[in-house]
């Protein structure tokens with residue numbers, strides 16, 4: 513899939529939004545959004561702000577995985593700025609190649625406007641088509657209510673909870689495992 517490929521253009525609450533695959537030029541926007549979520553102590557994967565080098569490496573790898581057919585990703589762009597991203601990576605173990613892992617973030621000032629819902633649904637539908645995923649899995653912090661609500665609304669079910677399985681600023685909190693079975697057979 514070519515980088516920057518447009519999946520769809522939508523309008524939400526008066527905002528024109530392009531949902532497309534990421535480009536390396538998105539790196540500064542994505543880094544700024546992610547680091548702002550860290551500063552706001554949101555439930556993202558790390559507590560350490562990312563350097564430009566780390567962000568560049570992470571995005572290059574993601575784009576390479578997309579080109580190699582191992583991942584799909586969708587960014588939401590508004591007026592030339594990327595405000596959110598969802599990515600789904602196929603598991604590399606051959607016996608688990610029907611499973612893919614999901615991640616998402618939306619810039620705080622754009623949260624609660626259905627952008628997360630659109631990103632998730634577009635990414636899952638691409639994963640079904642391109643990666644031939646049958647099961648999408650994710651992990652989420654127990655107290656992350658907005659994310660858990662979004663996932664349940666979009667078909668994910670809790671399949672396990674590791675009590676005190678995450679560290680959040682020195683406290684142990686629950687680590688919740690969710691799965692979305694895309695096919696019934």
Ligand SMILES: CC(C)(COP(=O)(O)OP(=O)(O)OC[C@H]1O[C@@H](n2cnc3c(N)ncnc32)[C@H](O)[C@@H]1OP(=O)(O)O)[C@@H](O)C(=O)NCCC(=O)NCCS
Pocket residue numbers: 549554555556616617618619622623624625626627628629630651652653656657658659661662665
């Ligand atoms: C979680 C996240 C991706 C959601 O994105 P978003 O664009 O705000 O999502 P949406 O606007 O599509 O809203 C999703 C649902 O959550 C609901 N919601 C919002 N805040 C909520 C809260 N505090 N408690 C419960 N539900 C909440 C919304 O009402 C909406 O439900 P509805 O459609 O039934 O009304 C975004 O908040 C985010 O990036 N958070 C920080 C990073 C993060 O937590 N990533 C996930 C890690 S697992």
